[in-house]
Amino acid sequence: MATTTEKAYVVARLDELEPAPLLAPGATDDGRQRFDIRRRFGITSFGTNAYRAPSDVDVIREHDETLLGEAGQEELYIVLNGTATFEIDGDAVEAPAGSLVLVQPTAKRKATAKDDGTTILAIGGTPGKAYEPAPEEAAEAFKAYNEGDYETAAAKQLVVVEKRPNDAVAYFNAACFEARAGQADEAIEHLQRAVELNDRVKELIRTDEDLDSIREDPRFDVLTK
Amino acid sequence: MVTAIAKAYDVVSLEDIEPGPEHDGRVPLNIRRHFGIQGFGVRANRSVGDGHVVGEHDEVGLGASGQEELYLVLSGKATFKVDGEPIYATAGTMVFVRDPAAKRSAVAKEEGTTILAIGGTPGKAYELSVGEAMHDMWDPYRAENFEGALEALQPVLEERPEALVLFNVACMEARLGRADDAISHLQQAIEDDDRIHEHIRSDSDLDSLRDDPRFGALTA
Numbered sequence: 001m002a003t004t005t006e007k008a009y010v011v012a013r014l015d016e017l018e019p020a021p022l023l024a025p026g027a028t029d030d031g032r033q034r035f036d037i038r039r040r041f042g043i044t045s046f047g048t049n050a051y052r053a054p055s056d057v058d059v060i061r062e063h064d065e066t067l068l069g070e071a072g073q074e075e076l077y078i079v080l081n082g083t084a085t086f087e088i089d090g091d092a093v094e095a096p097a098g099s100l101v102l103v104q105p106t107a108k109r110k111a112t113a114k115d116d117g118t119t120i121l122a123i124g125g126t127p128g129k130a131y132e133p134a135p136e137e138a139a140e141a142f143k144a145y146n147e148g149d150y151e152t153a154a155a156k157q158l159v160v161v162e163k164r165p166n167d168a169v170a171y172f173n174a175a176c177f178e179a180r181a182g183q184a185d186e187a188i189e190h191l192q193r194a195v196e197l198n199d200r201v202k203e204l205i206r207t208d209e210d211l212d213s214i215r216e217d218p219r220f221d222v223l224t225k
Numbered sequence: 226m227v228t229a230i231a232k233a234y235d236v237v238s239l240e241d242i243e244p245g246p247e248h249d250g251r252v253p254l255n256i257r258r259h260f261g262i263q264g265f266g267v268r269a270n271r272s273v274g275d276g277h278v279v280g281e282h283d284e285v286g287l288g289a290s291g292q293e294e295l296y297l298v299l300s301g302k303a304t305f306k307v308d309g310e311p312i313y314a315t316a317g318t319m320v321f322v323r324d325p326a327a328k329r330s331a332v333a334k335e336e337g338t339t340i341l342a343i344g345g346t347p348g349k350a351y352e353l354s355v356g357e358a359m360h361d362m363w364d365p366y367r368a369e370n371f372e373g374a375l376e377a378l379q380p381v382l383e384e385r386p387e388a389l390v391l392f393n394v395a396c397m398e399a400r401l402g403r404a405d406d407a408i409s410h411l412q413q414a415i416e417d418d419d420r421i422h423e424h425i426r427s428d429s430d431l432d433s434l435r436d437d438p439r440f441g442a443l444t445a
Contacts, residue, residue, distance in 0.1 A: 006323060006324075007323070008307060008308050008322065008323060008326075009308070009310075009312075009320060009321060009322045009323060009324070009327060009329070010320075010321045010323065011312055011314075011318065011319070011320050011321075012318075012319050012321075013317050013318055013319070014297070014317040014318075014319060015317050037295075037319070041295065041319075041321040041323075042321075042323065043295060043321060044293070044347040044348070045265070045292070045293055045344070045345025045346055045349075045351075046264070046265040046343060046344075046345040046351075048295065048343065073264060074262055074264040074265075076256070076260070076262065076267060078239075078341070080299070080317075086236075088234045089233045089234070091234075093234070093236050095236065096238075098238050098239045098240060099236060099237070099238055099239075100236070100237050100238070100239060100242075100256060100260075101234060101235075101236050102234060102235045102236075102260040102262065103233065103234045104232075104233050104234065106233070107233035107234055109234070121297070123265060123267060123343055124264065125262075125264025125265035125345060126264050126350075127263035127264045127350075127351070128350050129264075129350050130347075130348050130349050130350050131265075131345060131347075
């Protein structure tokens with residue numbers, strides 16, 4: 001029964017969590033799984049996910065934490081099972097179970113599983129900044145996007161944008177869903193807003209194929225220069 | 226070579242983190258301090274025998290910051306108790322304590338049971354607990370170097386003149402025979418948070434002040 005009183009605590013087992021859906025439609029299923037621990041528990045003060053992959057698959061995909069030049073998260077990776085080879089700014093680091101790897105925001109990092117079932121816990125937070133959990137609608141939008149229901153994705157993302165009116169990436173994502181849903185005017189308008197908030201969104205606009213349906217639009221060019 | 230630029234990354238095995246002093250059946254492995262993490266709190270505790278691998282506490286007491294805490298059993302077995310309810314936990318069990326007021330503890334069922342704890346305060350940038358901010362005072366204090374302990378507290382006092390800091394400063398001053406300074410810092414501590422009273426009543430560091438008429442007024 002649903003109640004309005006939140007329980008003081010929640011218990012779950014790492015090996016019984018439902019994996020989160022793959023993010024991009026048509027993403028190759030290479031056996032990598034992501035477990036959204038933060039969302040599962042409703043944690044709001046730090047980010048935390050777990051990842052599991054078979055051997056030779058990237059258990060942590062290459063990324064850094066300075067998307068669009070914004071101050072990013074410190075990330076701590078804890079190898080819970082198996083062994084992973086991290087590659088951080090070009091250095092290879094062998095990390096068996098029990099290893100702790102702290103990575104600064106600007107460093108490019110990835111980790112490849114060496115054993116089947118290699119599992120890594122990732123924890124993140126930005127020094128000096130309160131953690132801002134993504135609104136629930138963001139996950140719902142990506143779920144709809146993943147299922148090819150772009151109109152629902154766009155509608156959910158509009159709620160995200162309302163909740164986070166200064167988040168350039170939120171506007172960019174809204175534009176992607178709208179472009180997929182054939183809503184060119186809305187997509188262009190949201191891209192304009194995203195670029196106003198952070199000029200470096202142009203880097204994303206130039207290459208993201210979600211926007212292909214509006215590339216010929218006369219209003220599009222100015223958004224990439 | 227020492228450089229001014231922080232390294233892009235740092236790696237350590239949990240086994241190689243310098244354990245803190247054993248207390249109440251556990252040793253703390255302060256992962257946050259080892260790395261100098263500033264974005265969230267993270268530590269592990271390892272049990273000695275079947276000790277309290279998580280000591281009973283809540284996150285609303287004196288000096289607490291209302292954190293939510295996620296515990297993950299890394300190895301061994303433990304029985305958690307949250308608000309009186311037992312939770313049997315083995316490696317891979319996660320217990321998220323959302324309510325900062327919930328009393329929580331865990332007793333190990335195996336030697337060397339290791340539990341990871343991650344914490345943060347919703348809506349607030351991560352800040353060291355005041356207890357941890359005062360960490361540098363303990364080595365000199367244990368060596369009865371009260372001057373050294375007071376010196377270690379000075380920067381914390383300037384940055385965070387909170388009840389627990391003022392109280393510890395007063396304790397060191399009392400040990401050093403500086404009654405006037407100690408009384409004045411105790412007064413400030415009470416003004417900041419009167420829950421400090423119970424510490425003032427019982428802490429033997431303040432014994433040199435107990436016959437001071439101003440001290441009676443503080444605890445009345």
